Amino acid sequence: xxxxxxxxxxxxxxxxxxxxxxxxxxxxxxxxxxxxxxxxxxxxxxxxxxxxxxxxxxxxxxxxxxxxxxxxxxxxxxxxxxxxxxxxxxxxxxxxxxxxxxxxxxxxxxxxxxxxxxxxxxxxxxxxxxxxxxxxxxxxxxxxxxxxxxxxxxxxxxxxxxxxxxxxxxxxxxxxxxxxxxxxxxxxxxxxxxxxxxxxxxxxxxxxxxxxxxxxxxxxxxxxxxxxxxxxxxxxxxxxxxxxxxxxxxxxxxxxxxxxxxxxxxxxxxxxxxxxxxxxxxxxxxxxxxxxxxxx
Amino acid sequence: xxxxxxxxxxxxxxxxxxxxxxxxxxxxxxxxxxxxxxxxxxxxxxxxxxxxxxxxxxxxxxxxxxxxxxxxxxxxxxxxxxxxxxxxxxxxxxxxxxxxxxxxxxxxxxxxxxxxxxxxxxxxxxxxxxxxxxxxxxxxxxxxxxxxxxxxxxxxxxxxxxxxxxxxxxxxxxxxxxxxxxxxxxxxxxxxxxxxxxxxxxxxxxxxxxxxxxxxxxxxxxxxxxxxxxxxxxxxxxxxxxxxxxxxxxxxxxxxxxxxxxxxxxxxxxxxxxxxxxxxxxxxxxxxxxxxxxxxxxxxxxxxxxxxxxxxxxxxxxxxxxxx
Numbered sequence: 001x002x003x004x005x006x007x008x009x010x011x012x013x014x015x016x017x018x019x020x021x022x023x024x025x026x027x028x029x030x031x032x033x034x035x036x037x038x039x040x041x042x043x044x045x046x047x048x049x050x051x052x053x054x055x056x057x058x059x060x061x062x063x064x065x066x067x068x069x070x071x072x073x074x075x076x077x078x079x080x081x082x083x084x085x086x087x088x089x090x091x092x093x094x095x096x097x098x099x100x101x102x103x104x105x106x107x108x109x110x111x112x113x114x115x116x117x118x119x120x121x122x123x124x125x126x127x128x129x130x131x132x133x134x135x136x137x138x139x140x141x142x143x144x145x146x147x148x149x150x151x152x153x154x155x156x157x158x159x160x161x162x163x164x165x166x167x168x169x170x171x172x173x174x175x176x177x178x179x180x181x182x183x184x185x186x187x188x189x190x191x192x193x194x195x196x197x198x199x200x201x202x203x204x205x206x207x208x209x210x211x212x213x214x215x216x217x218x219x220x221x222x223x224x225x226x227x228x229x230x231x232x233x234x235x236x237x238x239x240x241x242x243x244x245x246x247x248x249x250x251x252x253x254x255x256x257x258x259x260x261x262x263x264x265x266x267x268x269x270x271x272x273x274x275x276x277x278x279x280x281x282x283x284x285x286x287x288x289x290x291x292x293x294x295x296x
Numbered sequence: 297x298x299x300x301x302x303x304x305x306x307x308x309x310x311x312x313x314x315x316x317x318x319x320x321x322x323x324x325x326x327x328x329x330x331x332x333x334x335x336x337x338x339x340x341x342x343x344x345x346x347x348x349x350x351x352x353x354x355x356x357x358x359x360x361x362x363x364x365x366x367x368x369x370x371x372x373x374x375x376x377x378x379x380x381x382x383x384x385x386x387x388x389x390x391x392x393x394x395x396x397x398x399x400x401x402x403x404x405x406x407x408x409x410x411x412x413x414x415x416x417x418x419x420x421x422x423x424x425x426x427x428x429x430x431x432x433x434x435x436x437x438x439x440x441x442x443x444x445x446x447x448x449x450x451x452x453x454x455x456x457x458x459x460x461x462x463x464x465x466x467x468x469x470x471x472x473x474x475x476x477x478x479x480x481x482x483x484x485x486x487x488x489x490x491x492x493x494x495x496x497x498x499x500x501x502x503x504x505x506x507x508x509x510x511x512x513x514x515x516x517x518x519x520x521x522x523x524x525x526x527x528x529x530x531x532x533x534x535x536x537x538x539x540x541x542x543x544x545x546x547x548x549x550x551x552x553x554x555x556x557x558x559x560x561x562x563x564x565x566x567x568x569x570x571x572x573x574x575x576x577x578x579x580x581x582x583x584x585x586x587x588x589x590x591x592x593x594x595x596x597x598x599x600x601x602x603x604x605x606x607x608x609x610x611x612x613x614x615x616x617x618x619x620x
Contacts, residue, residue, distance in 0.1 A: 025512050025515065026512060028512075028514060029512040029513055029514040029515070032514045032517075033410070033513070033514070035401070036401050036404060036405050036410065037405070037410075039397075039398050039401035039402060039405065040401070040402060040405045040419065042398065043398050043401075043402055043423065043426075043484060043488075044419070044422050044423075046426065046437075046481045047422055047425055047426045047429070049437070049441060050429055050433065050434070050437050053437060053440070053441055054433075101332075102332050102335060103332075105328060105329045105331075105332035105333075106329070106332040106333040106335065106336055108329045108332075109329040109330055109332065109333035110333060113326055113329055113330070114330075119330070119333055119334060119337070120333060122337055123333045123334070123336040123337050125606070126336055126337055126340045127336055128606055129340070129599065129602050129603060129606065130336075130340065132535065132538045132539065132542070132598060132601075132602035132605075133542070133598070134541070134542025134543070134544065134569055134594060134595075134598055135542065135544060136542070136544040136569045136572050136573055136591075136594075137343075137347070137542070137591055137594065137595055137598075139572075139576075140347065140572065140576070140587075140588065140591045141343050141346060141347065143576070144346045144347065144350045144588070145346055164339070164343075167336065167339070168336075171336065191311070192310060192311040192312075193311050193312045193313050193314060194314070195314045195318050195319065195321070195322035196322055196326065197318075197321055197322040197325040197326065198314075198318065198322070200325075221428060222428075224430075225428070225429075225430030225431070225432075225433075226430070226431075227430065227431065227432040227544075227545045228431070228544035228545050228569070228573055231573055231576065231577060232576045232577045235577070252430060252432045252545070255432045255433065255435075255436055256432050256435070256545060256548075256549065259432075259435065259436045259439060259549060260549070270436060271436070274430075274432075274433045274436055277430055277432075277433065278429060278430070278433055281428050281429070281430060282425065282428060285424075285425065285428050289421075
């Protein structure tokens, strides 16, 4: 028995377990690894290039005058984009005050009240579809409803177009945050005789707040950078806004308008405005990241 | 020993059945939440109804010929969007090839232990920040950085490989190539994030089993990880494609807005979204109707692509549920 067993193992030639560096498959692995490193390097170039250009071209022109003055016309020198900053902030404020209450309430229904109902399934699916909704179509929608209805381009129309884009982001993020709230915490509150509303207000919302805020702030950052929905809803204006029902300037549209102009001055302002816009968006992103960091 | 129940009895307990007012408040609040969830459904229905209604005159007037037509002539009220549909699909497809490939490579780079987890999270932030840069800023960057940068390469390609239809014309400033490159940069974060998620869903033991068989890192990735994550990666690509189709500002600034169908990637072209962006502000009543029709076409295309992507994503999630 034992003799035959020994001869059996001897007759099999075991392949070497050692992996040699020059072996074909090791070389292939090395080649693909270097390719991946190269891809990662390639993918990070655009961000640094954009930031470099913004700092060099935009930073050179960014001063108090640029932040407060009105846009220059044609061959004029100087000027700034103060009215565009105000316009962007106002329209983002409008869209936030529409989409955030609506989105959070809808998320409460989706996450806590009836997560498996027909309406919840439909609303969740449509919210996901809406996240891929082309932003220009939000502009077309706001044009078809508000601009045609009121007869004028306005900050309202721009705000509504942005709200359509913010709504799904806020809803889905808030739903996700509220779903993370541990069931035992809710059960404890129910056990004390709380109504569902009380559980939501006193347990779910406070506990899920960091996640909800992250979603809201990211949505705000996205809305601040949008330009397509504002093109023919808020249009543009060369003056500070005096009311909400008139054409309103925004940073992104100013960049778009100035980018095609053959004047050096306007081009410099376009870069400076881009720097301001990117700073606003990035600051919001960083705040969202800090709040959303899991604490436990 | 401290009595854990000490002092509990001395306070009035907060537990108890809800009062009538609390019942009423609960009812009202839940109805409100119900209405808000319904509002999302109604909003989508309203968008479809509104766009469809405003496009109706143009649909009746031009019918399906609108989709096959190649002229956009405001003076003679002759409208067709075939060049725009072609430009939309072509530019998005080019972007998908570049941005999708890079995105998947980034996802592998982030999830397959190439770098320390801490550095990986820094790198992920870089990619996410790319997604945060506004489209219009990318447009500006494209005009003044990207186009001058790729021009020598484009000229060389046209000179030496001009017989190849894709390099059949010269790059005279804006065109498909810079537009597609910027699009690729813009969809890269989407593709990378969703496919990294797909890789992360794979149970760790699957990878360990592959390594246990003596595979190299790349044999494990190519023969085990990629096939396992394939449906998630497909979802990432389809959703990235959907993003590219609807992207507007950067394209309106970079693609040249020229109403023509050309295979050459250096020729100017147009997309549905940038047609809307460039024509809408100055359009008259008849053109607005035609533009509404074009918006509806864009809506349908993106809707189909996005629903397909979401369906694949849902399927992936279900596949891995209960496997961990």
